[in-house]
Amino acid sequence: MTQPSDDPGEQRAVRCSGEHGEAGASQTSTTPAHQWWEIEDILPERRTFVSSMASLWSKISAILPPNEEQFPLQFSDKVALSVVEMLKRARQQLYGDATSASSQILTAQIILDYSWERLNTGTWRHVDKEWRRVYSYGCLFKAAAICRGSPSEEEILQAIRTCDMGLLMGAAIMENILQVIVRILQREIRTLAKEEDAHENIEAKKRKIASPHVGLIKDELSVPRIKCPSLESFNANYLLPLKPVILEGIIDHWPALNQHPWSIEYLRSVAGCRTVPVEVGSRYTDEDWSQTLLTVNEFIDRYILNEVQDSESDHKAVGYLAQHQLFDQIPELKEDIRIPDYCCLGEDDEDDITVNAWFGPKGTVSPLHQDPQQNFLAQVVGNKYIRLYSPEDTEKLYPHQSQLLHNTSQVEVESPDAERFPEFVKAPYLECVLRPGDVLFIPVKYWHYVRSLEISFSVSFWWS
């Protein structure tokens, strides 16, 4: 029986989608007076050493092209010439010194407002990638303008938010320069921030929460568990016959479970000021369900800790950082996880595997639904109750008729309406409580229902 290797040389790191050559920074030497940071540039020939004592603007300047002529602004003819004119104006203002920061921000905002309108035209899938690039350029010009002069901590946070909007809604430009800028800005924030120790109590509270519901899973209904199966046996016994199984021990080597345990404290320190999409509302089939953008700190304060402190208030909405490619946005977190080796049994390139984060309080619910790909659901923090139904029993699950929701069942799994959905109780199922360290294999099209039993963080891998 072979074990998944934890030799770093053989680990498959999850790479940024569509880009190669991650920029990073590493400490190269320490002198008593100050530290030198090597900023690996987007253009390797411009590797620059900049003192950490240098101004923020000189650090940003160092990773931008050296002059206007070398700053690329190439677009297809989908982008009207008037918009290109505005982009050129922003570039000119960036490299000149005749324009005030507020004027530069205005030029950038015009680009952002116009491209935002194009991004909201047509369906998201069909939005021309060119407009997403324009949007990213707008974010770049705006963040650069904010960083000119000596920005306050609040202004640096605003610049981080701006970069995040580009990472979330835009498309990579200039070898993912927004990612490089965020890294610089985050380091600046950490230098400025004072120590806080308010979160130890939450850690203690977390540990006090016992694992609930384990005893309620009936043996004959429980998803089978297997420890570190070989690739061959997993393939033969589960993948080919499309049978669900919980794989134990296969993510024990993840830094997220070892060197960098994903505590609320750790997540704040790595990603606290980063903006992420949050789903608000009990479940995505509800009328009052919506999506909003929050920083990770805001999300934790409002929807994670609020739950812990005030579990009686059920009129408070549930917030879920769900189905978000967080690890593309925040590379430091990507380094804490690994793609399961078993994904190599599929036909996809590693780059095509979709990795999503699922981070939320107790009580988040994903209604019973099916996905068009194989899924490894890795549990990192907290416990989740999961129920599985075979695609063979689809007629007993009453999927919605509409095109938008045809992959979602109409039935409330834990309190089904027997009158409207009489066949549902006859549908056979498997269930489990997924614990930290477990990885659930959900075969393609297998119906699944998920409810978190406590604060939970899962990572899903969609592969084919």
Added chain:
Amino acid sequence: MRWFGFGFNSFAQICVPDKSEKEESGNAVGQEKVCVPVDLVNHRGRSKIRASWSRRASLFLDEDSCVRLAGFCASISSNESFSPVTVNTSGCQDAAISETHLTLALPGRIESWDLQSKDKTPSWSMEMTQSQNSDVNLPLVPGGYISSKPPIFRSLSSHLQAKSLALGGEHAVLLTAAGAVYTWGQGSHGQLGHGGLISEEEPRTVEALWGMTMRSVAAGGWHSVCVGDGGDLYVWGWNESGQLGLPSRGLRKASQQKSDQQAGERCGSFSTCPDEELHEEVFISIQAFPALVDVSPSCEISTVSCGSRHTAAVTTTGYLYTWGWGEYGQLGHQTTSSLDEPQCVEFFRNENLHVVDVVCGSWNTFTAAVKKEVLGLENVPELPPVSTGSELWTTC
């Protein structure tokens, strides 16, 4: 008649910035967002205006009926000239402008010019007979209409009896001779008014307006507006910036944040528990069926126009109301605030101007007005503030 412009001006499409002012402050913000309506002094006598995001097309009917462009690519020195190609526009009766094309209704023919190319010929044209000349009400042309995206010409069934057509960001609103409204295009933001979010490829009647006679239609980026025979205003579509004149959650939150930031300032109209207040009121993000909007008590609407995310309406009594996205000064209230309730543009009242027409560009607004003395309206009683709720005596 005078024309005024306010809103987005980064391409000098409203007015050319005063160079000396720019050099002094190094800060051209005030000139890129025109918040106080500016008199377009070249516009006297009969003229029409059409506007896109970066340009204004002015049609001077009293002169040889020519079209002049201002804004992107227009020559700075003369402020208004047709560039890059010299086109004979004399005799032009109507014009339509998009970000990429200028369409002209000339005697006996329609021409659509690609503003981004240096071609010496129009990218599309059509000959018309004498009798067809009167069928032109751009973008309607004999047999169909002119679109801003290819294919330029699209046919329309003659049984619709199209009278006027408004093209929005990705939808179309048609008014028929009988006063019925048809819509088609993208429906994802409720802009078709059929009650759902489904897109339509073919014109479909807006059933909620069945039985009522509409007299004009307008379309914005993602919203639609029409005016009934009795001067009522109906709106539907996306309300993210309050462009429907219905309560907008986003606007309320944004102004809450602003007042929170102004530390120590007390805003009487906001409660101390902002979240609770937000929960009690009903906010409209998407209005999928037409809704009636009370623009001004007891006043009929004569004309309406939509920008990308704002709306402007003129009453029969000569007042201009605007609402929606205001970030570039396009609402004319001398701020850059957005509004989700119609508000009267005080500038024209204060200047004793009687507004007769309004045309919106994407992020700006152009208004035609006449001095009240000219109309013999010096003694029109003052319009009381809307909040008092008192009866309005009008000269309608």
